[in-house]
Amino acid sequence: MEQGEYSLSEREFSRIKERVYRVAGIALSDAKRTLVVSRLSKIVRALGLPGFDAYVDYLEKGASSIEEQDFVNALTTNLTRFYREDHHFDHLRDYVGTLISTKPRGTRLRIWSAGCSTGPEPYTIGMDLLAAYPELKRWDFKILGTDIDTAVLGKAARGIYPESELTGLSAARARPFEHLGDGTVSVPAAVRELVAFKQLNLITDWPMKGPFDAIFCRNVAIYFDKPTQGMVFGRFGKLLAPEGFLYIGHSENLGSGGDGFRLVGKTIYQSRTGAKREAA
Ligand SMILES: C[S@@+](CC[C@H](N)C(=O)[O-])C[C@H]1O[C@@H](n2cnc3c(N)ncnc32)[C@H](O)[C@@H]1O
Known part of the structure; x- marks a missing residue:
């Protein structure tokens, strides 16, 4: 189990992977479990939800477009620099x-x-x-x-x-x-x-x-x-x-x-x- 306030079950991880693949094409490998917990925990906490299952339910049923975007923003990797691969x-x-x-x-x-x-x-x-x-x-x-x-x-x-x-x-x-x-x-x-x-x-x-x-x-x-x-x-x-x-x-x-x-x-x-x- 990952460190922190919320644990991520296999089922919850699958639901998150399915969603980010469907909306952004991002294919998360199993190695990204810890990243998912650390990036999404803040959002789950801010929404006052009990865990990741409730969060995916919320995204699928009642979230605003800003909240849907927050989910994607949290799961992108943005590493870049000037003159990279020059x-x-x-x-x-x-x-x-x-x-x-x-x-x-x-x-x-x-x-x-x-x-x-x-x-x-x-x-x-x-x-x-x-x-x-x-x-x-x-x-x-x-x-x-x-x-x-x-x-x-x-x-x-x-x-x-x-x-x-x-x-x-x-x-x-x-x-x-x-x-x-x-x-x-x-x-x-x-x-x-x-x-x-x-x-x-x-x-x-x-x-x-x-x-x-x-x-x-x-x-x-x-x-x-x-x-x-x-x-x-x-x-x-x-x-x-x-x-x-x-x-x-x-x-x-x-x-x-x-x-x-x-x-x-x-x-x-x-x-x-x-x-x-x-x-x-
Ligand atoms: C690692 S950065 C690469 C930045 C820059 N091209 C470079 O090489 O330094 C990857 C970027 O791809 C974006 N990205 C991921 N999925 C995307 C999608 N479906 N459509 C558009 N951009 C996406 C991420 O938000 C992120 O900013």
Whole structure:
């Protein structure tokens, strides 16, 4: 039995696993029992419920949409950092350099960070590309950051982080951040203006039509089972521009969703088909 105020029976754990899989596609392994107890106990206590069975009953019968969202937010894993798996940003920089040298000024450029957590991934994309190509300010350049978790999206939209999140970055990568004098740093306004954050559940319908020149979906599908991974990756293929790139996490692979892609680098895939170029 787990430590703490509430014990989690096998049946309760199964009900929680079934629910988070159904609503978010997250496949919790048996190793996540302790995590489930520690993350959900606070909510059960705050609701004044006797235990996890009563909590799942409550979610299924009487919970508000905020309370349903709290359940999902509690069970996501949001680990992220600036310039994580940084060879992807080097590759993207080269690709955008090619676009800049071959397309007219003002061309549309769209990048999607799917499962962006608190924002370091889309902000790294913006910071890195603006530093390399200041002329992008005159392009129709936008970055979309989406996540299922509304709590992380709030942090992402603020663009303010503890100074400790810059630890390990080179001086050149840390320089653009503005120190606010209270132990926090802010992403520069010019970069924040490029990024829009929206809530999006990857296992439901997507409102965007694309095409995207690049999609980052890194360390997100790792929480899904194989069929869900295949479905999500396959759908990215349909939203990518011809020649667009998909970047996935280092421990991930496309599985059954890989038909529309060819591998061009370490966890970097290029669309074989691509969406037709049309306004999003
Ligand atoms: C470990 S973080 C990865 C963040 C970033 N991509 C990176 O690599 O640093 C995984 C993110 O996926 C999100 N996520 C999990 N299931 C999701 C779903 N069904 N739809 C959208 N986002 C989801 C979580 O909320 C979490 O913020």
